[in-house]
Amino acid sequence: MAATPFITIKDLCMDFPESGVATDGNQSMIRVLDNINLEISEGEIVGVIGRSGCGKTVLIHLIRGIDNAPTSGQIIYHVSRCAKCGKIEFQSKAGTPCPVCGDVLEAVDVDFWNPENEKLKTDIMKRTALMFQRTFALYGDDRVIENVLRALDDIKYPSEKAIDRAADLLEEVRLTHRMTHVARDLSGGEKQRVVLARQLAREPLFLCADEPTGTLDPKTANIVHDLLKQAAHREGMGMIITSHFSQVLEEACDRAVLLDDGKITKVGTPEEIVAEFMKDYHDDGEYVALDVGQPIIKADHLLKKFVAVDRGVINAVNDVSFEINEREIFGIIGVSGGGKTTLSKMIAGIYEPTKGSL
Incomplete structure (x- = not known):
């Protein structure tokens, strides 16, 4: 049986103003997305890979429905909707009872950015979600469970079941x-x-994940990739994942798209797209070792503890010693939560060591 389409993108173009003004006095424009055509099926995980600045984030924001409308083209959502309460489900569920009010779900194709469909767009956005690029979008002073409870409150989840x-x-x-x-x-x-x-x-019926693991170490990134796949398969949720790291596509996606200079240049399996993306990348540079000067920073048995009544003692940095020399580029690598940020803040003078000298 053929997969049921969920999103159809037709001839999508997006222009943004360039800095400066054209010679005729009009604002010059730059094309960021150029004639994008793509179909995504219900429950499908599609990866979009390309170099930084190729248009990945703009595409994902248009699919999600945030920021400005496209310059031209269409994004069509194929869904079923309850006329009585506005509940959105997959189009494959058309003709079945609405899970909220019991009325019959009706198939509808929604031109997402058409101003006449603003109410339908709002209903669809309630059933989609977005993980932003390189931002954790959390309430930093709230506890973890409180952050999740806030999200449940946003969708009016029954309070007696929320915990x-x-x-x-x-x-x-x-x-x-x-x-x-x-x-x-x-x-x-x-x-x-x-x-x-x-x-x-x-x-959500569909999750837009914009560089969801771009700042994570490989081990932690693998965990997040697995969780994304498990969530998609468990919930029947579709997904689009953007990245410029080939590993993301190979580990998480059913199908992949190569985006270059705002254009789709190839659609295929993750393996095919990764091979195409990587074929022009070569590490041919020559590296010359430079003389470094004398030590300018010396860390001796650094220890940094954080203490909280309800969380106990956290040893963020534990017995770390090193020297950084003049003119030296000093790297710190480690898994997520390994203490890199805490150590950097001690070097910068933001945190005072619990023990040791710097």
Whole structure:
């Protein structure tokens, strides 16, 4: 049986003003998306890969319905809708009872950016979700479970069931052990998993994930990729994932798209698209070792502890020693939550060591 289409993108173009003014006095424009055509099926995970600046984020924002309308073209959502309460479901469920009010769901094709369909667009946006690029979008002073409860409150989830639902969502993203921790104290990978739990709380039919693991280490990124796939398959949720890292497509996607200079240049399996994307990348540079000067920073047995009544003692940095020399580029690498940010803040003078000298 052929897959049921969920989103059809037709001849989509997007222009933005360039800096400066054209010679005729009119604002010059730059084309960021150029004649994009793509179909995404219900429950399908599609990856979009391309170099920075190729238009990935603009495309995902247009699909989600935020920022400005496209210059031309269409994004059509194929859904079923309850005329009585506005509930949106997959079009494959047309003719079945609405899960909210019991009325019959009717098939409808929605030209998403047509101003006449603003009400339908709003209804659809309630059933889609977005993980922004390189931002954790959390309430930093709230506990983890409170962040998820806020998301449930946004969709008017029954208050008497909210605690149990929030706990279930945190279990899905493997964060039960961080439930009562304050969000700002989490590692980058943990924060991204809280963001995912908040988006899953919306019970989306479709998730737009813009560079969801771009700032994470490989081990933590693999965890998030697995969680995205599991959530999609468990909930029947479709997804579009943008990235400029080939590993994301290979691990998480059913199909992939190569975007270059605002144009789709190839559609295929993740393996085919990754091979096409990587074929012009070569590490041919010559590296020359430079002389460095004398040590200008010396860390000796650094220790940094954070203490909280309800969370106990956190050893963020534990017995770390090193020297940084003049003219030296000094790298710090480690898994998410390994102490890199805390150590950097001690070097910058933002945090004072609990023990040791710097």
